[in-house]
Amino acid sequence: MKLMADITIKGPDQPIEYKEPIMLVGSCFTEHIGNKLQDLKFSVMQNPNGILFDPISVCNSITGYVDKKIYQPGDLFYHNELWQSWAHHSRFSGISDEQVLDQINRSQEAAHEFLSKAGWLVITLGSSFSYRLVESEKPVANCHRAPAQWFRKHLCTIDETIAALDNMMHRLFFFNPGLRIIFTVSPVRHLRDGVVENNRSKARLLEAVHHLVNKFNKLYYFPAYELVIDVLRDYRFYDIDLAHPNYQATEFVLEKFRQFYISVPAQQLMExxxxxxxxxxxxxxxxxxxxxxxxxxxxxxxxxxxxxxxxxxxxxxxxxxxxxxxxxxxxx
Structure with missing residues (x-):
């Protein structure tokens, strides 16, 4: 009796080697992969802007690393007794605007240097929903618990996502021609958006990513989303919130990543x-x-x-x- 659906995973012809630096950008599931690789002493840099979910925020952050963008005092705003950045996770927020800017710009500089030498970039997209400031239409990566009326919720179209990723990659490959990219779609279910809306959001990400992977060399797709949603396919593989994959599910996905995306000599050294x-x-x-x-x-x-x-x-x-x-x- 078969208890799981079969899935075909095609890894790169030249899998990841230990000596190749790996940058990981995107949703919280990105950090599951990154933490595992970091524990095993791969050269890893994770989310220099903090956790990001939507493709616009991911593309803006990566373009910022390429450009070595320097953030200025005008890029911060003061809310809930903290200086914060719309482009960064709340772990960068702080009481002193000078310290916040210093931390952000040091992270930018480190990301620029690391990305210039990286062999791999892992991008995990979590949601097609992007939030925009009502007064300026500026996309934000994190709402920082600001009032809901400050934002307009926007569901990115497939074409919009493809265009953003395509433009970002053009800049990226000019900056680092040897870089290879692994796309994943996070299996974390954004239930606050609604079940139907979450599925629409994930479907747009999947279509956009596969369009690009089929179009260009040096792009690969690792099916983290399908491994949880279609292969494990059971709520016992989720935490109590029914949204986040639990330890068993995460380990299952990481084992498949190791099997298909890490070279055999590197796997032996990993052990x-x-x-x-x-x-x-x-x-x-x-x-x-x-x-x-x-x-x-x-x-x-x-x-x-x-x-x-x-x-x-x-x-x-x-x-x-x-x-x-x-x-x-x-x-x-």
Missing amino acids: QVQQIAIARKHRPFQPQTMAHKMFLKGFADKSRKLMEQYAFLDLNEEISYFEQQEQSIHIV
Whole structure:
């Protein structure tokens, strides 16, 4: 008896290698992928503007990295006792406008440098709904809990999304000709928009992305949305809000990403790095024992050997942890 629908996943001819820097931009599901890769010591930069959902905000942010845009005091607004940016997530908000601008512009500079050398860009689109300021029609990436009457809710058309992504990629490939892009559509269901509206929103994203992937080289589609919606297809794979995929669903999707989008040598190295990551989280029942001391020494040695073998791998933090823990053990 078949309990899951079959799905065909076609990865790139040249999958991701460990030494290739990866930038990830988009919805909260982007960060599930990014956090996993970061834990396994890939060179990763995630959401330099913070979490973004709609294609207009994603394109504006990436174009800003390419241009190395410098934000000015006039780009901020004051609301709820905080200085905030319509182009950034609330994690950039703060009491001091100077500190907010400094944090934003340092992030812009770092993103510009990272993107210029990146081998991959992962873009996860979450919703076709874009919010615009009523007084100026300016698109906003985050409403920052401002009054609803400040905004007009706009459902981007397929053509509008294609045009925004197409223009952004033209600038991007001129900036970094070797870059390759992986598109995904987030399986997070935006139920506050309504079930019907959420499906319309996702359908427009899917159509726009597939139009571009079929049209250009160096673009790929990873079916995170279909893996949750059509393959798992059960509310037991969602959190209590029935909107966000739970741990099991996320791990299932990440395993498929690893299988089809990461090179075989990189997958083998991932397993070794994963062992080190698990060892670091290990909490022994009897820490003041020779056995635990040898355990720590063994993984410190293993980390050093991996770094010697793979120059691009940075395990200094893990080595420092194992050595400090080992030195704290005093056997009587």
